[in-house]
Amino acid sequence: MQRMRPFGSCLGLVALVAAAHAAFAQDRAPAHRQTMAALAAALEDVLPRVADPVRFEKERDGNELSSAVERLARAASRLKSATPVPDDDPAAAYVARRFDQRMARAERLLKRGPYETARQLLATAGDHCIACHSRTPHGQEMYGALFATSGEGLPPLERADLLFAARRYDAALAQYRAALADPELARRHPHRLERAAVRAVAIAARARRDPALTRTLAADVAGLASVPAAVRGQAAGWAKAAATWEKEPPAELATVADAVAFARGLLAAADTADRVAKGAGLVDVMRASTMLHEVLRARGDAPPADRAEALELTGLAAERLMPVGFPGLPEAYFDACVRTLPDSAVGKRCYERFAASQKPDENDAKGRTIFSPDVQRAIEELRHLSGGRF
Numbered sequence: 424m425q426r427m428r429p430f431g432s433c434l435g436l437v438a439l440v441a442a443a444h445a446a447f448a449q450d451r452a453p454a455h456r457q458t459m460a461a462l463a464a465a466l467e468d469v470l471p472r473v474a475d476p477v478r479f480e481k482e483r484d485g486n487e488l489s490s491a492v493e494r495l496a497r498a499a500s501r502l503k504s505a506t507p508v509p510d511d512d513p514a515a516a517y518v519a520r521r522f523d524q525r526m527a528r529a530e531r532l533l534k535r536g537p538y539e540t541a542r543q544l545l546a547t548a549g550d551h552c553i554a555c556h557s558r559t560p561h562g563q564e565m566y567g568a569l570f571a572t573s574g575e576g577l578p579p580l581e582r583a584d585l586l587f588a589a590r591r592y593d594a595a596l597a598q599y600r601a602a603l604a605d606p607e608l609a610r611r612h613p614h615r616l617e618r619a620a621v622r623a624v625a626i627a628a629r630a631r632r633d634p635a636l637t638r639t640l641a642a643d644v645a646g647l648a649s650v651p652a653a654v655r656g657q658a659a660g661w662a663k664a665a666a667t668w669e670k671e672p673p674a675e676l677a678t679v680a681d682a683v684a685f686a687r688g689l690l691a692a693a694d695t696a697d698r699v700a701k702g703a704g705l706v707d708v709m710r711a712s713t714m715l716h717e718v719l720r721a722r723g724d725a726p727p728a729d730r731a732e733a734l735e736l737t738g739l740a741a742e743r744l745m746p747v748g749f750p751g752l753p754e755a756y757f758d759a760c761v762r763t764l765p766d767s768a769v770g771k772r773c774y775e776r777f778a779a780s781q782k783p784d785e786n787d788a789k790g791r792t793i794f795s796p797d798v799q800r801a802i803e804e805l806r807h808l809s810g811g812r813f
């Protein structure tokens with residue numbers, strides 16, 4: 424990859440993104456801020472009632488929970504119809520739509536069951552906030568009136584997730600660290616601990632983009648006796664990737680094509696690391712994903728062929744982050760990739776990934792229907808666009 428003047432256009436990129444944000448803040452602030460404030464208030468009301476299954480059992484018939492869930496679902500529905508993002512990141516509209524669907528479903532299931540599904544949908548509502556707020560390192564931390572309670576009274580991991588959703592990264596990181604060092608939590612919820620480790624490292628590598636912080640955090644996790652051995656193995660890989668990152672000269676990414684080439688290198692490094700320990704390549708995947716998000720936001724005028732490739736890679740990176748608990752929606756990027764460059768080789772690849780990533784619809788799966796009509800239509804539309812013949 425070409426390396427030219429260090430820093431120069433990286434800073435240019437940041438300035439472009441910052442300008443887009445400022446313009447957004449002025450234009451649509453009032454309505455959007457109201458929706459966000461409503462979301463934050465409702466989420467803070469819902470979370471403590473659903474985080475603990477025992478408390479949930481006591482409250483699930485009560486008016487307070489159902490009214491809080493109704494407010495959450497209403498606000499999610501407003502968000503969906505409000506084109507909420509300051510850039511054309513295709514994932515945001517997708518996240519908004521998915522969020523609305525899931526909250527509407529939670530509201531229905533809270534009335535007639537299965538109640539545990541309703542509880543889980545509500546307990547993970549904050550993942551949608553994270554998916555939008557933490558796509559890039561930009562955006563303000565949210566304090567005070569925006570997130571009134573800071574999650575006091577929530578169990579440690581739920582509290583950490585709420586702080587993450589509010590972009591209060593230092594506080595979230597401290598919470599994740601405390602949770603990771605808690606042997607009791609590790610014994611009861613090994614999977615959730617893995618997710619906590621990934622989210623902690625996402626704060627260092629994605630939100631803060633800080634190789635030294637990433638390295639020290641990863642090394643600490645790798646040395647924690649409370650953490651399952653598999654997570655320690657991954658964390659050793661993260662520390663190694665961060666050490667390499669620390670020594671790298673600043674990359675010059677003047678164009679989307681530069682970023683695509685750089686991201687490909689990072690994803691290849693992640694593959695190599697994953698062969699040593701599964702998940703060990705995540706830091707490189709996070710770096711690739713952050714870089715691609717940045718360049719897609721800032722360079723809306725890039726040639727469609729380059730954008731389509733960047734979208735494909737962003738989707739592939741998201742595919743690797745999703746299962747380990749970093750919210751994002753790969754299919755949103757594959758969908759956008761096909762639309763950006765219809766009738767092309769990259770479009771066909773994206774269509775195939777899109778189709779493979781679709782899950783059978785739970786409501787309609789009576790043993791016969793695999794996909795809901797909506798999903799079926801989306802798949803067929805993209806197959807057409809990508810040049811696939813029927």
Ligand code: HEC
Pocket residue numbers: 456459460462463464466502507508509515516518519522548549551552553555556561562563565569570588
């Ligand atoms: C579809 C994308 C999306 C989702 C989902 C989303 N947000 Fe936001 N949120 C934004 C954007 C865009 C902004 C404004 C710019 C920024 O800060 O990034 C914002 C800003 C905010 C703010 C600050 C508002 C202000 O007055 O400055 C709060 C509070 C907030 N969101 C709460 C939430 C909560 C709570 C959730 C989840 C229950 C959530 N948001 C889900 C996109 C989203």
